[in-house]
Amino acid sequence: xxxxxxxxxxxxxxxxxxxxxxxxxxxxxxxxxxxxxxxxxxxxxxxxxxxxxxxxxxxxxxxxxxxxxxxxxxxxxxxxxxxxxxxxxxxxxxxxxxxxxxxxxxxxxxxxxxxxxxxxxxxxxxxxxxxxxxxxxxxxxxxxxxxxxxxxxxxxxxx
Amino acid sequence: xxxxxxxxxxxxxxxxxxxxxxxxxxxxxxxxxxxxxxxxxxxxxxxxxxxxxxxxxxxxxxxxxxxxxx
Numbered sequence: 001x002x003x004x005x006x007x008x009x010x011x012x013x014x015x016x017x018x019x020x021x022x023x024x025x026x027x028x029x030x031x032x033x034x035x036x037x038x039x040x041x042x043x044x045x046x047x048x049x050x051x052x053x054x055x056x057x058x059x060x061x062x063x064x065x066x067x068x069x070x071x072x073x074x075x076x077x078x079x080x081x082x083x084x085x086x087x088x089x090x091x092x093x094x095x096x097x098x099x100x101x102x103x104x105x106x107x108x109x110x111x112x113x114x115x116x117x118x119x120x121x122x123x124x125x126x127x128x129x130x131x132x133x134x135x136x137x138x139x140x141x142x143x144x145x146x147x148x149x150x151x152x153x154x155x156x157x158x159x
Numbered sequence: 160x161x162x163x164x165x166x167x168x169x170x171x172x173x174x175x176x177x178x179x180x181x182x183x184x185x186x187x188x189x190x191x192x193x194x195x196x197x198x199x200x201x202x203x204x205x206x207x208x209x210x211x212x213x214x215x216x217x218x219x220x221x222x223x224x225x226x227x228x229x
Contacts, residue, residue: 001224014218017226019203021170023179024229031170035201042203045228053224055203056214061162062169064198064211065225069188072179073226078215082194089185091224103220118192141229148174155176 001075002052004093004100011104019045019057020065023072024149026142035060077103085118088125095125 005015019042025031032038035057042055058064068076069089075096077086086099110116138145153159160168171178189195197212215221 001222005222008222012219013222014214014220015222015224016214017224018200020225020227022227022229024174025172026229029229031172033166033170039201039203039206041228045226046203049228054214056200056209057203059199060170061165064200066169066182066184067189067196067198068225069185070182071185071225072183073224074185075225076223078195078221078223080216080219080221082197082212082215084189084191084193084195085220087185087188087191091226096222100220100222107219120191145174145229152174152176152179156180 001091001093001096002050004097005053007097008100008104013100013104015053017045017051017053017055018064019055020070020072021062024138024141024145026138026145028140028142032060090127092125092127095127098125 001015001017005013008015019038022029022031022041029041029044030037032041038057038060042057045051046055062070068074068087071089073091075086075088075091076084077096077099078084085103086096088095106116135146138149150159169182195211197210200209200211200214201207202209215223
C-alpha cells in the first residue's frame with residue numbers, strides 16, 4: 001500500500017492510514033486504555049512495519065471506524081467531496097490499484113466530451129491468504145494473540 | 160453507556176467472537192455515492208487534531224486504509 005501511495009501521489013491521490021483499535025491484543029501489545037497507548041502503537045506501526053503514509057488516529061471510542069463498518073483492515077476511497085467511490089472489507093493493494101487506475105482516468109474522459117454518470121457495481125476480488133505469514137505476525141504480539149485467534153476461528157467455523 | 164464503557168467495549172482486551180463479531184458491520188456501512196460525515200482525527204506525527212473532511216478535501220481522491228499494528 002505504501003508503493004501504491006507513491007505511484008499515485010502525483011495523480012491527485014492522497015493515501016492515509018487510519019489507526020483503529022488493536023485487532024489482536026496480546027502480552028506484548030495490549031488493548032488501548034488511553035490515547036497515549038494508541039499513539040504508542042501507531043508509532044510501532046510506522047517504525048516496525050514501515051508505513052510511510054500519514055497515520056491518523058481515530059478517537060479512543062472509535063466513532064469513525066465504527067461508522068465505516070468496523071472491519072479490522074478495510075479500505076475506502078473517498079473523493080474530495082466526502083463521497084465514497086470504493087469500499088473493500090479487506091485491504092488488498094491489487095484491488096485498490098485496479099480501482100484507482102479506473103478512477104484517475106475519468107477526468108480526462110470528461111474533458112474529452114464524455115458525459116459520465118455513476119452506477120453501482122458489486123464484485124468479489126481475491127487475495128492470497130498466507131496463513132503462515134499471518135501466524136508469524138500474530139506471534140509478535142504474544143502467545144495470547146495466537147491462541148485467541150486460533151480458538152476464535154474454530155468457534156465461528158473457520159478454523 | 161458511559162464514555163469509559165464505550166472505550167472498554169471498543170478496545171476489547173481479547174480477540175474472542177463475542178468481542179469482535181458484533182462490531183463487524185460492513186454490510187451496514189455508508190453507501191457508495193452518498194456523502195459521509197466527518198470525524199475528528201489526530202495526526203500520529205505531531206498529535207495535532209484535524210478532521211476526516213480536512214484530510215480528504217486536500218486531494219481529488221483519498222485512499223483510507225483502516226487498521227492497527229496488531
